[in-house]
Amino acid sequence: MSANFEQRVIILLLQPMLPLDEEQELIQLLKTHGDWSAIIGKLIVYRSVGIAYKRLEYMLTKMDIKEFAYKKIYNILKDMYRVQFIRLSEQAKQVYEIAEAFEKAGVRYSVLKGLALAAGLYQDLGSRSSNDMDVMVHPDELEDALHVLRECGYIQGELNILKDVIEPASRRDVVTRPMVSHEVIPFQKKVENNPFMTKHEVDLQFSIDLMTSNRTDVAVDEFLSRRILIETKEGAFHSLSWEDHFLFLCVHFYKEASTDYALKLYNDLSLYKLCDLIYLLNSTHIELIKHKIMNRAKEYGLEKAVFYAMHYLQEAFNVTVDPLLYGELQPPDIEYIHQLYRYNSTEVVMRWNEPIRERIFNLNRVGGFMEVAGT
Numbered sequence: 001m002s003a004n005f006e007q008r009v010i011i012l013l014l015q016p017m018l019p020l021d022e023e024q025e026l027i028q029l030l031k032t033h034g035d036w037s038a039i040i041g042k043l044i045v046y047r048s049v050g051i052a053y054k055r056l057e058y059m060l061t062k063m064d065i066k067e068f069a070y071k072k073i074y075n076i077l078k079d080m081y082r083v084q085f086i087r088l089s090e091q092a093k094q095v096y097e098i099a100e101a102f103e104k105a106g107v108r109y110s111v112l113k114g115l116a117l118a119a120g121l122y123q124d125l126g127s128r129s130s131n132d133m134d135v136m137v138h139p140d141e142l143e144d145a146l147h148v149l150r151e152c153g154y155i156q157g158e159l160n161i162l163k164d165v166i167e168p169a170s171r172r173d174v175v176t177r178p179m180v181s182h183e184v185i186p187f188q189k190k191v192e193n194n195p196f197m198t199k200h201e202v203d204l205q206f207s208i209d210l211m212t213s214n215r216t217d218v219a220v221d222e223f224l225s226r227r228i229l230i231e232t233k234e235g236a237f238h239s240l241s242w243e244d245h246f247l248f249l250c251v252h253f254y255k256e257a258s259t260d261y262a263l264k265l266y267n268d269l270s271l272y273k274l275c276d277l278i279y280l281l282n283s284t285h286i287e288l289i290k291h292k293i294m295n296r297a298k299e300y301g302l303e304k305a306v307f308y309a310m311h312y313l314q315e316a317f318n319v320t321v322d323p324l325l326y327g328e329l330q331p332p333d334i335e336y337i338h339q340l341y342r343y344n345s346t347e348v349v350m351r352w353n354e355p356i357r358e359r360i361f362n363l364n365r366v367g368g369f370m371e372v373a374g375t
Contacts, residue, residue, distance in 0.1 A: 005034045007361050010042060011317060013052040014275050016282040027065060036070035040077070045363060046271035047129040050084050053077035054127055085126030087196050088118055092125065094189070094200045095133055096235030101148045108224045109145065109238060110136045112205070112248060116239040117276055120230045121283060129272060132186065132201035136240070136248075138220050139206045146184070149202060154187035159199045166190060166199070180344060182207035182214075208248060208300070210255040211262075212344050219300045223248075242280065243292045247302055249276050250309035257312065258336070261343040263369055269360045274313050281321070290324040303329040308337055315356040340369070 012018060012026040043049050056074050059065045068074065095115055102109045110116075114130030122128050137145045157168040169185045177185045187202040207216045208223065226241040240248060253273045256262035280288060297306045307329045310321045340349045350369065352359060359365055 003361065005029070005032070006038050006042065007357070009034075009039050010046075010048075010052075010271075010361075013043075013055045014048055014271060015055075015317060016279045023059075023063070027059070027063070030059075030065070030068050033069045036073055040073065042361070042363065043077070044080070045266065048272045048275055049077055049080040050124070050127040050129065051122075051272070051275055053081040054124065081126040083196050084129055085124075086194070088115060088125040088128070088130055090191060090194050090197050091115055091130060091133060091200060092119075092232070092234060094191075095237055098133070098135075098149070098152060098202065099235070099237035101152055102145065105144055105148050107141050107145050107148060108138060108227070110224060110227045110240045111230075111237050112136055112240065112245070113252070113276070115237075116230060116245070119232050120239065120242075121276070121279055121286065123285075128276075132203055134203045134205060136205050136208075136220065136223065138224060139215065139217055142178075142184070142204065142206055145204055149187045149204075152189070154189045154202060156185040156187055158186075159188055159190070161198075164190075164198075178206075180213050182210050182212060208251055208302075210251055211259055216300070242286050242288055243296065246277070246280055246288060246293055247296060247300070247306065249273065249280075250297075251302060251305045253277070253312070254305040254308040258308070258339065258341050259343050260340055260349050260369070263340065263366060266363070266366060269312075269365075271316065271360065274309075274316050277309060277313055278317055278319070290322050294324045294328055297329055304331055304336065307331060307334070311337055312356055312360075316360055 009026070009029050012022060012029070015022070018026065043052050053074075056077060060074070092115055095111060099109070099111070112134040114128065114132070114134060115125075118125050118128035118130065135145075155166045155168055156174055157166050159165070160167050166188045174185050177183070183203055183205045187204070189200050189202075191197045191200050206220060207214065208219050209216050223240055223244045226244055227238045228241050229236055230239050239245065256270075256273070257268050259268070262268045280286065293306070297303050306325060310326045310329075311334075313319065314321055314326075338352050340352065341347060342349055354362065354365070362368075
């Protein structure tokens with residue numbers, strides 16, 4: 001089977017809603033013999049296993065599908081989904097503890113991505129992969145937030161796997177990171193008695209202009225003023241309003257997709273980030289007010305980020321985005337959507353000539369970049 005077969009299966013598995021003809025197409029594809037190892041492998045790399053599993057579960061329970069060409073795919077994805085559920089459930093306990101501590105200290109915060117999307121958007125802790133807790137705080141309250149995390153037992157540093165200890169970061173790194181970035185050195189805390197999670201990491205962010213040293217204090221203040229409360233059976237925490245969260249996700253995708261640093265880590269075009277956006281746009285329980293997103297994108301100078309993310313979303317999933325989030329935000333020059341930039345710089349490292357969807361599914365694009373860049 002061709003690469004187009006793999007692409008089609010993955011794209012259909014990751015869509016939030018499918019019209020009847022595409023549901024029938026997916027059924028036939030699931031009955032077709034092909035390189036299912038490549039499909040499973042790419043779902044893992046794209047961190048989209050949980051979403052794909054929920055689609056298969058729906059098809060088995062609601063559509064009475066009894067036959068797969070590769071019968072093991074369901075159980076393989078189910079096992080990975082369960083691991084994600086266990087990991088995020090453990091993360092949730094840590095998040096509730098930190099959220100309560102922030103509240104007591106009077107620190108305004110918003111949990112970003114990860115747990116916020118799993119609980120609020122997907123409403124299923126196994127659907128969304130998450131490696132850490134991303135938190136937005138205002139720069140004026142950063143020192144208070146740092147104090148809270150230290151009081152909760154967190155250390156700025158990295159877990160030494162061989163020694164099984166968290167080694168503190170150097171004083172120099174702790175001081176200089178906020179000067180050249182949008183965040184501080186991550187905080188770590190060991191997690192005991194969990195086979196799938198050895199540490200919990202907290203990333204404090206204080207700017208919406210990611211991967212730069214640019215400050216956006218006014219925007220952060222206004223984002224935090226509009227935050228919402230996400231409640232689960234186990235606890236509650238604050239997150240951004242869904243319109244602001246959508247903007248943040250667009251910026252996050254744009255900055256990583258267009259930066260050489262993220263490319264080298266294979267984080268540039270991970271499909272899970274586009275899944276978050278398309279699921280938000282098609283949610284049946286979250287109503288995004290699109291003109292608010294458009295107006296705020298213009299107010300905060302985020303037009304390029306939103307247009308970029310929506311362009312890639314359209315190319316990846318072959319969908320049409322509301323003009324308020326696309327045409328209305330299109331910059332005069334869109335050459336930047338094909339360019340790769342140096343981290344925290346406007347220096348163009350290279351221009352991509354490969355079509356966007358082909359590039360997304362080409363996991364060797366890092367090797368191609370290395371050849372061109374000579375690194």
